[in-house]
Amino acid sequence: MAGAHEGRVAMNEHLRPREAAASVALLVAVLALWWAASHGGWVSRVFLPTPEATWSSLVEGLAGEWLGFAASTVQRMVLGFGLAAAAGVLIGVAIGSSTTLREWIGPTLEFMRPLPASAVLPLAISLFGLSAGMVLAVVAFGAMWPVLLATLHGLASVHERLREVARSLELSRTAFVLRIGLPHALPDILAGLRLALTVSLIVSVVGEMIASQSGLGQAVLLAARSFRASELFAGIILLGALGFASNALLALAERRLLRWQRR
């Protein structure tokens, strides 16, 4: 899956000291360009605050209520991701371990794959109202699909030889799933989880914007509506940091879990 592929490209980078210095220099140059653009009035301050103003908004915000906003966004995202991971693997195993179910239900699930998770929001609003539970449900529902389909694919692609081995060892279906199916599906599932993490952050933020639930999504929307550009940028930076940190944590877990594969 795409997410895993991108990650691999990034992970293969082993920067030499001189290259690392060049890398830092370019980032500093970009920041300097931002400084010049905002101070020189190339771009209106309404849209582009100065880096200093953004920094002080970030510091003030984190000392005030933004830490709470960030915490509730993280909570929503992690809870939704956890539910999605559990439901995705469980349903995926339930359907994927049976050839019959896979043939009858699989096509329907494939049809749902390209449906944008956020398109379920209006339906969820009319079912559950504008509540925190509604947002959580949509986060979990949207993030479940990549995991479910990856589990399904991982189980379906177990080699016929391995199935024969399992049959001749007279493994029960549970034993087959635990000892052969899931280890085989693990790389697929991890790629699905990575995608699910991105989806859960995005849907959390959109859900907060629409349903006015306290969090970074609502905070950046309110900052933009009242033309507080430095707060808006501080919020975007926080959301970027959140995306970066969650991806890095998952990449770490992935490397741990797939260590056996590289031997």
Add this chain to the structure above:
Amino acid sequence: MVTSGMAEPAAPASLPARLARAARPWVFPLALLGLLEAWARTAGRSSDALAPPTLALRSFGTLVAEGGLFGPTAFTLGSAALGLALAVLAALPLGTLLGLSRRVGAAAFLTVEALRPVPSVALIPLAMLVFGFGVRMEVGVIAFATFWPMLVLAQAAARQVEPQLLEVSAALQLTPAARFAKVVLPAMVPRLFVALRLGVAIALVVAVTVEIAANPHGMGYAMMIAQQSLDPATMLAWLFWIGVVGWLVNAATLALQQRVARRMGEAPAVGGGA
């Protein structure tokens, strides 16, 4: 990757057996819809949230007959295409440069990794502030969202160009422009179409998301409005249509990618699992 578990025996089947097999994917969704229909006509009759699928189908028919389907669909697809086109125009040359020169790639590493994880929806408020509502804000967010994956995948595609091809073009003393147009780009094409398929999927998802969250245009907004005016039949009709459009666009790009991969010989491994 071929899903060996799905492989069917090659024995010639009788016509009824083949028909039964062709009907199989439809049984499960139709059963679900039947259940919803039964519930919505009995226990859930007074529901403002759900409508029987037959009524949703009738609303869909009305949308088609009155031409209300076309405008929002064209807006969403047009914005997605425009945003993706801008992203590809910027990401393709830049990504190729980053992929061909290790030094440039390393220098850009931190900046790319710092900007890439910013969730695209976080930019919706900024795009609103800069562009107001309309096509420009949506295109802006879509372009940002698709730029990073396109950049990284173009970089990967350029990095995987056979070194011998580059040596040959150096030996032929091609100009950089000729080297790009005659050697590098053709070698990247199969992988670029895999990237393009991913980009199309992201662009469509982001377009609908922007419309649901903020922009009062397109399919996402049409669905949101139907929900707010307590018209669940129309809302479900739009949900169904968004699903169909997503599926069709995905199928079309997959077909295109596979065709290009066949034409150009090599089928990159990335596409199989996705």
